[in-house]
Amino acid sequence: MALPALRLLEASGFQPFLVGKRFTENLMLGMGWRIDPIEGHLTEDLERLYYLRKLLKRPRGLLFPNSLTSALQFALAGIPATGYATDARSLLLKTKIEPPEGELHTVERLFTLVHRALLSWGVTPSFDTVPETLGLRLAQRHISGAKNLKKKYAIGPDYAIISPIARGLYRGQTRHWLQINSVVRTLKDYGIEPLVFPAEDDEQAARIACPDARQLPSTNLGTFAALLKDAKIVISNDSGTSHVAAAVGVKQLTIFGVSPVNRTRPWNPAAEVVGSEDGWPTVDEVNDKLSQMLEN
Secondary structure, rough: OOHHHHHHHOOOOOEEEHHHHHHHHHHHHHOOOOOEEEOHHHHHHHHHHHHHHHHHHHOOOEEOOHHHHHHHHHHHHHOOOOEEEOHHHHHHOEEEEEOOOOOHHHHHHHHHHEEEEEEEEOOOOOOOOOOOOOOOOOHHHHHHHHHHHHHHHOOOEEEEEEOOOOOOOOOOOOOOOOOHHHHHHHHHHHEEEEEOOOOHHHHHHHHHOOOOOOOOOOOOHHHHHHHHHHHHHHEOOHHHHHHHHHHHOOEEEOOOOOOOOHOOOOOOEEEEEEEEEEOOHHHHHHHHHHHHHHOO
């Protein structure tokens, strides 16, 4: 969801060097940005940040997370950081950005951070409006990898990808819809093959949650994104898969039941959502919406 903010930063004359979760490196390979993993080990993470500080010679730090930890790491590494002035971490920020008022989508919140940061640095932002699409560019190796997997597993052009599992809890509640197997029959009625590419740790859970779909081995995140892009539709919970699907602009249906739609819905004109943070949709509501999308 940070892609529009990063695209604004790049368009305004800055070269992004990213530090974050290791999976980001594979997913965003096609964007052409250097990505160094931060693994949550303080000493090793500080060594990476210190190395980047020496390599880049007086870089600016821009913190997307609101955490105290991120501000502390940059401060200890000697990188002056800009970020939202939240809680005690304000003391660790070189440039403090006031958080926007009201409830914003996460994409809008991150874009606003970069836009305000640029102005605070005396730089005119290249554009002022959040793009309608996330704009992920896929690496050729991932496009080729998806093509090879389709050939290996005899996947035809008319397929859908279902992501039945969302890890963790949201405010103590399960984050995935327990009736997701019901969409398999609807997809088959439209001549579309339902596929599941679970993460390695989710294989058994996915098999239980969606037993009637064809389950295939997990792949790397970049290749998975390329497979999503070519699907007729992607059906998921409010999860990482929903946001990767949004990043490649594929038609998608995201199912909500506990998390806030206004903040985490897929940022994608081709997306539809069912359900809300107040409760899960019914089987009929999901499959009626799915049928409407497949007919259009």
